[in-house]
Structures are given as C-alpha cells and as structure tokens.
Amino acid sequence: MAYVSGAPSGMGNACFLCAAANGEDESLVVDRGKLAFILMNRFPYTSGHVMAVPVRHTPDVIAMTTDEGSALFASTQRAIRVLSEVMHPDGFNIGINQGGAAGASTEHVHQHVVPRWAGDTNFMPVIGDVKVLPQDLETTAATLREAFSRLGPL
Numbered sequence: 001m002a003y004v005s006g007a008p009s010g011m012g013n014a015c016f017l018c019a020a021a022n023g024e025d026e027s028l029v030v031d032r033g034k035l036a037f038i039l040m041n042r043f044p045y046t047s048g049h050v051m052a053v054p055v056r057h058t059p060d061v062i063a064m065t066t067d068e069g070s071a072l073f074a075s076t077q078r079a080i081r082v083l084s085e086v087m088h089p090d091g092f093n094i095g096i097n098q099g100g101a102a103g104a105s106t107e108h109v110h111q112h113v114v115p116r117w118a119g120d121t122n123f124m125p126v127i128g129d130v131k132v133l134p135q136d137l138e139t140t141a142a143t144l145r146e147a148f149s150r151l152g153p154l
C-alpha cells in the first residue's frame, strides 16, 4: 500500500482519504458532508466497517478545527445510526488511531466505526491479512449509501 508511508502533505500526494474527499475515488464513499464524509474501509475488520473522515487533510486530532471535530462526531453518529438500521449489530468499536505507533495507516485523521456481533471475536484478523467478507464491499456501500441518503444532508 503506497499510502502507508506517504508524504505528510495533503496536496498532490497519494493520500487515499484526500482522493476520496475530492472525488477522485468515490467507490467506497457512502455519505458526504461539507466538513466530513464517511467511507467503507477497503480492508474491513467486520462487515460494515466504515471510517468517518474530515474532508481537510489533518495529520492529527489537534489540527482539526472545532467545527471539523463536531462534523466528525456527527458523521460518526450517523454511521452508527445507519449501521444499526441496516446490519443490526450488537455493539460497535469506535476510535481513532493517531500515529504509526498506534496503528494509523495514513496521516489523515479518521475515526473507525466497526460494527460488532456477539461471538464475532474469532473473526478479527487472527488469520493475518486475510479477511473473510460475508458481503461484497460495493454491494454493502450501495446499501449504506441509500440508507444515509434517507437521513438528509450531513
């Protein structure tokens, strides 16, 4: 993955979240607002694993404005609402990995929203990089996109 150790600048680099934010790669984007958007994780821990992302390339939480932080949390709430409606999980893991030492794969802040089901613990990536996908990503994205659209604009 070329973006893992990419340049810190948000302009003209290979940041995959900037590419999603500016419309270069919208295939996994499921909800879009002025300051934040939501996209499916291409390498999900569970089915329905999405990320809430500030539109602006912000390298850490402190670099976000208060408005961006509010938009990020509002989009997180929308993700939980839609995933609850569509996938009926028993719980969620919600969180930000900041910095490579914490497991962040890019210097563009994003909040993971991972739906969880009772008894799914063996499904987490104990099998290395191989993740079983019970539902095709694009199909899930289309289903979620439709559900987000019913909520009105972010």
Ligand SMILES: [Zn+2]
Binding pocket: 010, 015, 016, 017, 018, 019, 056, 057, 058, 107, 108
């Ligand atoms: Zn970026």
